[in-house]
Amino acid sequence: MRHRPVADISHLPTYDFGSASPMWWGTLAFIALEATGFALAIGTYFYLAVLARHWPIGAPAPDLLPGTAVLVILVASVVPNHMIEFWARRQDLAKVRLGMVVMSIVGILPLIVRIWEFPALRISWDQNAYGSIVWFLLGLHTTHLLTDVGDTIVLAVLMFTQKGKAGRRFSDVSDNAFYWDFVVVSWVVLYLVIYWAPRM
Amino acid sequence: MSGIAGKPAEHTQEGLKGIRDTGLEEVRLRAFLAHAWRTPKGFYGWLVTVDHKLIGRRYIVTAFLFLILAGLSALAMRFQLAQPEAGYIGPDLYNQLFTMHGTTMMFLFAVPVMEAFAIYLVPLMIGTRNVAFPRLNAFSYWVYLSGGMMIWIAFAFETGADAGWFSYVPLAGPEYGIGKRPDFWAQMVTYTEVSALAVAVEIIATVFKQRAPGMSLDRIPIYVWSVLVTAFVILFAMPAVMVSSTMLILDRLVGTKFFDPAAGGDALLWQHLFWFFGHPEVYIIFIPATGFVSAILPTFVRRPVFGYLGIVLSLIAIGFLSFGLWVHHMFATGLPQLGESFFTASSMMIAIPSGIQIFCWIATIWGGRPIFATPMLFVLGFIFTFVIGGLTGVMVASVPLDLQVHDTYFVVAHFHYVLVGGAVFPLLGAVYYWFPKVTGRMLSERLGRWNFWLVFLGFNLTFFPMHILGLQGMPRRVYTYPPASGWGEMNLFISLSSLVVFAGFALFFLNLLLSIRNGRIAGDNPWGASTLEWATTSPPPSYDFSRLPVVTHREPLWAEPDMLPVVEGLRVDAREVLAGTVADAVPQIRVPSADNSIWPLLSAIAVGGAFLGSIYTPWAVVWGAIPVSIGFICWFWPKGEPEDEE
Numbered sequence: 001m002r003h004r005p006v007a008d009i010s011h012l013p014t015y016d017f018g019s020a021s022p023m024w025w026g027t028l029a030f031i032a033l034e035a036t037g038f039a040l041a042i043g044t045y046f047y048l049a050v051l052a053r054h055w056p057i058g059a060p061a062p063d064l065l066p067g068t069a070v071l072v073i074l075v076a077s078v079v080p081n082h083m084i085e086f087w088a089r090r091q092d093l094a095k096v097r098l099g100m101v102v103m104s105i106v107g108i109l110p111l112i113v114r115i116w117e118f119p120a121l122r123i124s125w126d127q128n129a130y131g132s133i134v135w136f137l138l139g140l141h142t143t144h145l146l147t148d149v150g151d152t153i154v155l156a157v158l159m160f161t162q163k164g165k166a167g168r169r170f171s172d173v174s175d176n177a178f179y180w181d182f183v184v185v186s187w188v189v190l191y192l193v194i195y196w197a198p199r200m
Numbered sequence: 201m202s203g204i205a206g207k208p209a210e211h212t213q214e215g216l217k218g219i220r221d222t223g224l225e226e227v228r229l230r231a232f233l234a235h236a237w238r239t240p241k242g243f244y245g246w247l248v249t250v251d252h253k254l255i256g257r258r259y260i261v262t263a264f265l266f267l268i269l270a271g272l273s274a275l276a277m278r279f280q281l282a283q284p285e286a287g288y289i290g291p292d293l294y295n296q297l298f299t300m301h302g303t304t305m306m307f308l309f310a311v312p313v314m315e316a317f318a319i320y321l322v323p324l325m326i327g328t329r330n331v332a333f334p335r336l337n338a339f340s341y342w343v344y345l346s347g348g349m350m351i352w353i354a355f356a357f358e359t360g361a362d363a364g365w366f367s368y369v370p371l372a373g374p375e376y377g378i379g380k381r382p383d384f385w386a387q388m389v390t391y392t393e394v395s396a397l398a399v400a401v402e403i404i405a406t407v408f409k410q411r412a413p414g415m416s417l418d419r420i421p422i423y424v425w426s427v428l429v430t431a432f433v434i435l436f437a438m439p440a441v442m443v444s445s446t447m448l449i450l451d452r453l454v455g456t457k458f459f460d461p462a463a464g465g466d467a468l469l470w471q472h473l474f475w476f477f478g479h480p481e482v483y484i485i486f487i488p489a490t491g492f493v494s495a496i497l498p499t500f501v502r503r504p505v506f507g508y509l510g511i512v513l514s515l516i517a518i519g520f521l522s523f524g525l526w527v528h529h530m531f532a533t534g535l536p537q538l539g540e541s542f543f544t545a546s547s548m549m550i551a552i553p554s555g556i557q558i559f560c561w562i563a564t565i566w567g568g569r570p571i572f573a574t575p576m577l578f579v580l581g582f583i584f585t586f587v588i589g590g591l592t593g594v595m596v597a598s599v600p601l602d603l604q605v606h607d608t609y610f611v612v613a614h615f616h617y618v619l620v621g622g623a624v625f626p627l628l629g630a631v632y633y634w635f636p637k638v639t640g641r642m643l644s645e646r647l648g649r650w651n652f653w654l655v656f657l658g659f660n661l662t663f664f665p666m667h668i669l670g671l672q673g674m675p676r677r678v679y680t681y682p683p684a685s686g687w688g689e690m691n692l693f694i695s696l697s698s699l700v701v702f703a704g705f706a707l708f709f710l711n712l713l714l715s716i717r718n719g720r721i722a723g724d725n726p727w728g729a730s731t732l733e734w735a736t737t738s739p740p741p742s743y744d745f746s747r748l749p750v751v752t753h754r755e756p757l758w759a760e761p762d763m764l765p766v767v768e769g770l771r772v773d774a775r776e777v778l779a780g781t782v783a784d785a786v787p788q789i790r791v792p793s794a795d796n797s798i799w800p801l802l803s804a805i806a807v808g809g810a811f812l813g814s815i816y817t818p819w820a821v822v823w824g825a826i827p828v829s830i831g832f833i834c835w836f837w838p839k840g841e842p843e844d845e846e
Binding site: 001002003004005006007008009010011012013014015016019020021022023025026029030032033034036037040041044047048051052057125126127128129130131132133135136150154158163166167168 | 220222332333397400401402404405406408409410413435436438439440442443447450451454455456457458460463464465466469472473476724735746747750762763764765766767768769770776778779782787788789790791792829833836837838840844846
């Protein structure tokens with residue numbers, strides 16, 4: 001088949017930010033499917049709660065302190081997270097490097113607090129269905145925290161290498177910040193379910 | 201490759217990096233592209249390739265191998281049921297056989313084969329060179345393959361899943377589930393769902409971002425719309441089965457109590473979660489099949505499909521409605537009546553968009569000049585069979601009728617009419633339709649007609665009598681029945697008819713094997729079709745199109761049969777594709793496309809090892825995370841390939 005050139009796209013950039021980038025859509029799709037997983041797990045929580053005569057079953061409501069501490073850290077992390085997003089879009093390498101180090105530390109902190117959070121549930125996973133679902137919810141969020149912190153650290157290291165000095169890496173940093181927002185928002189919802197639903 | 205040695209100065213424009221296709225003559229252009237998009241030769245190349253066509257092909261072949269395994273297990277069951285109180289297969293093996301049959305057909309054949317076609321066809325139909333995340337695509341295949349092999353190897357060692365394809369608790373729970381059988385089932389689900397979700401994500405990003413310039417939403421081929429809707433259904437349905445199968449394996453492995461009523465759990469919770477996935481699953485299989493029909497039909501009636509907008513909106517409506525039906529699988533569990541009435545209404549409602557599609561197809565045939573080639577025969581067979589399956593679907597959506605025929609052969613007849621008639625017939629039609637594009641050769645029409653009539657008649661002779669057996673009260677999932685039941689003659693008839701289906705499929709595979717070497721040479725567009733995949737050679741080159749097309753019409757090749765409008769300015773010394781706006785496909789960026797890599801395979805092995813280990817110990821997840829992390833880091837770490845340049 002013969003060709004008829006009708007457009008010249010040679011001057012288009014090779015990366016962009018937000019919804020212009022296919023990777024942003026991939027990230028959004030992963031967020032959508034993971035959010036569905038969270039929603040179904042939360043649905044399971046309330047399904048079991050409706051069936052139970054008393055909720056929580058055979059245990060006091062969880063201790064508020066560690067979970068609230070994680071909430072405070074995560075909500076506060078939104079500030080540096082959005083600063084890094086801003087710097088990434090301006091392609092300010094020095095500030096992005098600094099921001100990535102900060103975000104790596106900010107990501108590790110809630111993981112440390114979480115060591116105390118599991119015992120603060122005040123029930124074991126194998127005691128009854130209530131114990132199973134709260135451990136499941138907390139486990140699910142911890143998995144997300146772990147993977148995103150891992151991702152942040154790898155990206156932080158990458159930004160300090162020669163390969164970090166590429167425009168596309170700034171787009172990666174921006175997508176990583178986007179995903180971190182999801183980790184934070186999902187914890188706000190899960191926090192209310194795990195800690196406040198039993199107190200209603 | 202002499203054409204690519206050195207940098208041709210005349211083609212390096214001021215301020216532009218890399219060698220561009222602007223003004224490059226066709227021979228040199230193709231030489232450059234073939235080099236940039238090549239898959240290394242030999243076994244290593246087979247392991248590292250990220251070419252969507254190679255991966256799509258391999259997905260299709262694997263899915264059909266699983267179809268053969270599942271088909272043979274069906275044949276074994278029909279052998280046992282051919283006469284009352286036959287003693288060929290005992291109850292334990294029979295349980296494994298029907299579980300493996302259903303599990304394989306649903307998880308390892310139907311869903312993967314539909315995704316496989318999308319992986320192969322979507323980039324060609326929307327005018328790009330690869331899917332959005334090529335390495336994720338390769339990864340998804342390896343994960344799928346290992347999940348499928350795992351459950352069949354377990355079956356070979358008498359550890360085949362045996363609690364039905366839906367693996368209901370408490371039968372599959374810690375109390376009654378024998379040995380590791382349900383665990384292999386649960387982890388097979390994890391593998392296949394990871395793989396399906398990965399494909400769904402890449403299809404969404406590809407269709408949203410990588411369409412040819414000018415392919416606005418109202419110019420997307422209906423088949424591509426159908427796989428896009430399917431990808432969204434996968435995205436929101438599959439997490440349900442991952443959550444539930446993880447809970448099941450946790451109940452069995454570490455003693456959680458999700459499904460244990462004695463400790464506040466609930467057995468019906470499993471059914472809710474499973475069917476929240478399980479019903480959309482049917483549409484994950486069915487929606488792309490209707491996409492095949494909408495692709496094949498216009499070509500063989502020589503006119504655009506009637507009611508493009510109506511069909512697209514119907515597809516989207518079916519996608520949404522598919523999430524509101526799951527409870528109709530649970531009418532016999534004693535749910536509140538109001539809930540049952542709601543789900544009856546919603547189940548019947550899905551007949552409306554399905555009906556709109558069928559009327560649009562009939563109108564398309566009515567207004568055209570039908571050519572009865574084999575793909576078209578399968579489409580007509582589909583319409584006939586699916587209407588029957590749809591009608592019995594409306595019947596079992598009604599609670600009193602459902603309670604009467606629940607767990608009988610009536611239901612077996614219904615869902616085979618819907619799934620085989622509704623999905624496998626269009627699929628076979630699709631194989632006949634696109635085989636020339638994939639291989640460059642035509643399938644034999646003579647064998648194709650025999651194939652169609654044997655499968656079509658054999659199918660109806662096998663499954664129609666099951667309606668009657670069901671109404672007579674023959675239950676499903678029984679390995680035998682007494683002579684006094686009076687079901688013997690009809691069962692013998694069914695078993696003999698199933699041999700006709702078997703013969704039809706044997707001819708199908710024979711046709712494939714013969715034609716791949718000796719079939720008539722197809723040429724670029726043997727059917728005179730209208731969509732972009734027919735604008736390139738058959739089989740397409742590794743780079744799909746030498747220049748990326750521009751779309752000015754919904755039926756581009758009918759609007760301009762001999763001339764393809766194209767863009768210029770892409771790099772030819774590195775893999776590059778175009779990304780544009782979601783609604784109007786206006787070009788925004790030239791995106792580098794990932795090169796071949798061994799890391800998707802190694803990551804899949806690490807992930808698979810962790811999944812497999814977790815059947816035996818929860819610590820496998822902890823220790824398995826180490827190789828998995830190494831795999832992913834090496835996968836994503838930039839390696840200084842030309843694609844990393846900006």
